[in-house]
Amino acid sequence: MSTAVTTIVKPEMPKKHFLNDNYGIRSWLLTKDHKRIAILYLVSITFFFMVGGMYASLIRLQLLTPNGELFQADTYNKLFTMHGVNMIFFFLIPSVPATLGNFVIPLMVGAKDLAFPKINLMSWYIYMAGAFFAMAALLLGGIDTGWTFYTPLSTGFVHTPVIVMGVGILFAGFSSIFTGLNFIVTVHRMRAPGLSWGRLPLFVWANYAASLIMILGTPVIAITLILLCLERGFHIGIFDPKLGGDPVLFQHMFWFYSHPAVYIMILPGMGVISEIVTCFSRKRVFGYSFIALSSIAIAVFGFVVWAHHMFVAGISMYSALVFSLLSFAVAIPSAVKVFNWTATMYKGSVSLETPMLYALAFIGLFTIGGLTGLFLAALGLDIHIHDTYFVVAHFHYVMVGGMVTAYMGGLHFWWPKITGRMYPEAWAKLSALIVFIGFNLTFFPQFILGYLGMPRRYAVYPPEFQVLNVLSSAGASILAVGFILPGIYFLWSLKYGEVAGDNPWKATGLEWETTSPPPTHNFHETPVVTTEPYHYGEKEGVPVGH
């Protein structure tokens, strides 16, 4: 699509694209188009983000006062459990892969669809089945065991719908397995001619690595949850100390998945950041192979550190030593990425559009979150800060400051490609700023609270901690505004947003070479790749290949 240089032609929406190709609810619910499935996921996970967010608001309201005047302790247990379960299993884990990944990966590899479109649709239905059970658990009062379901509390002592929720998570897990399977086969077998592994966008590498974790780790939590449900339902004795069972075994099996799960969550986000940083620095990414291989390294190393969640659970000193050492090692590939992104920006032509604002926020906040992880990996220090707000702050820095920020950046970056429309830039920048301020105000005080000894999962706290808690709750209300605004303006942009055109960001990558929104079959002709990725700055800032 060449445009004349002298006159600027306003871009027009393509006549036929994947959104208007077919109408009616059946064409959406029975679609095999990865782009439509991505949107189905987008709607579902946004719903769960709101559910999780609602629980978060209630938590922060409770913690405004030290004496817990709002909720009883039993109810408070349900609040933080439901917050965690909904956010982790029904929002974070599917977030980037199932929405952005599903949409963009086939485009990035030049394919017409993922390898198994029917399985893709099935994975959404399985997710919805899980969502059904999760909502059922919510309506039945919610569970109160902590998102970690430690036994024997969860198997023998609580009277909340643990099995119902367990089944829901089981289904959500299978959904993620099938997504991962689809991505792996697609990347191996459906790349366009000329698209070697060394030319793949880093977003693809990141999702590929995350998919490896999905397929290798999720089955273990599946069997763990099955055993948990059997134990709770039939008292068979596998984790019951009265019958000789070992509660720590549950923790081993649980964390074998749940630690790599955090890498499932963050790796796709890191992939987004790689794409954004290079585009908005107008510069080829620094150290492409290092970033690509570090994703794989994180996926592999992520599997051998799980017991750092169990340092004070009663594991042997020697295994604690081993896991501590390995946990330090796993930080290295992440650090490599941070250095490389920074080096990419150095002497680049940086512009501060909204996606870049989120990417910059990510780099800073993820670094803080990651470094505090090292504090926790140190055995002696962990004894002091384990199960305190320090941990809560750490994982919110990486999960929200990292992952959600990257997700927001990715949504803004690819929104024009998905919808054909631009979001309102001024409002978006304002929201990004509000999110940044709100986030830090919410979670930075929590590092201090944790260090001072405030335990997590407590409905009450000593009065001397109130000031920091009030700051945190104030931050949360600001953060909420920061997340609500995009909800509004994204929807607004669907009708009133400026038409984006094929490549509003002048970015490289196959997805930008097709229309916005793309046609149902993605490309009118199978693209052939002849250039290296991120060939910015080669022809007066215009990507080669146009």
Next chain:
Amino acid sequence: MVTSETSTTEHHPALVHHFDDMEQQKEASTFGMWVFLLTEIMMFGGLFAAYLIYRLKFYPAFVAGSTSISVSWGFANTLVLLGSSFTMAMAVWAAQNRSRKQQVMWLIFTMILGAAFLGVKAKEYYDKYEECHIPGSFIGKPFNATGGPGCEKGNIAEEMQERARKTNEEIEREGKAKGWDEKKIADKKVAVPSDAYAVQTAKRTEIFFSFYFAMTGLHAFHMVIGLGLLSWLTLRASRGEFDGQYFTPMELGGLYWHFVDIVWIFLFPLLYLISRHSGAH
């Protein structure tokens, strides 16, 4: 081989539009099945890991539990399942090289063997039910390995003591026949477990049986799904859908079935053959 994207050459009816040709479709599908089997390895693997840890922790109880399940049936079932892997491999070969009649025949053999396996498992489960060895207390007969009312057949505590006594009697006999002195005979004899120890170990077997039912149950569940898959394949084969050009569903069905067989290959020694040499049937 069909050349790439443009649709001037005619498509095999089974080619889906997002693949360039049948070769790519076959490779992608096969790889996809292997990735899926990888997830199954990890799922069963989780159970195996937990099993190993408890076996180390409660070895005598695991021995006692293993002794109380029938090694003959386990052995027979292993042969049955291996046989079904053979017939499945033949079915896949027939899909490429032989008529639909042969394909259907091999598939039906496989299903018969699979059903036989499940039949034997049902019998074994029923035996355990009669002996009150089903863990927990949800199915009428609560777990009882110490011979409570209605559970006399499954008195593991007594069996342990009985076995030790029998072993000692045999050693006596052997010793007398071979002219060993008293000390040698006494050294070879095994300790007969005290009542307290036998009862405690018998109670611990509930964990063994939890794993027995969890592992064989999960396996049986996969076999049932496998039988469903085989029925569907039989239907497609009878319609003549498979030939040398296109037999991928058979190949994938075969991969799944062989995987289920491999799980059993490990289950048999792990569950049925724990310390059998200490004298049980």
Next chain:
Amino acid sequence: MAEHTQEQAHPTPRLYLVIISILILLTIATWRIAFVDLGIFNPVVALTIAVIKAVLVILYFMHVRYSSQLTKVTVGAGFFWLLILITLSLLDYISRNW
């Protein structure tokens, strides 16, 4: 996409018969050896035979012998990851009383 060489491209019924015979013999061996007291080596022998049987099924019945490098790596990866789970968990339990 590698081309398979003609000679070993596809297994034959004859090969399958050989494999199943070996599998049956190995199963009988496992069963009989279980009744012989080899002390600590009983489980070792039983599992070794099981591994051999599994490898035969994987290579020949599941055609991995004739498959791409990718397939072979995938199978290897599965068992390797299982080893990670088993070894590192066992590391805790075994070293608790050191």
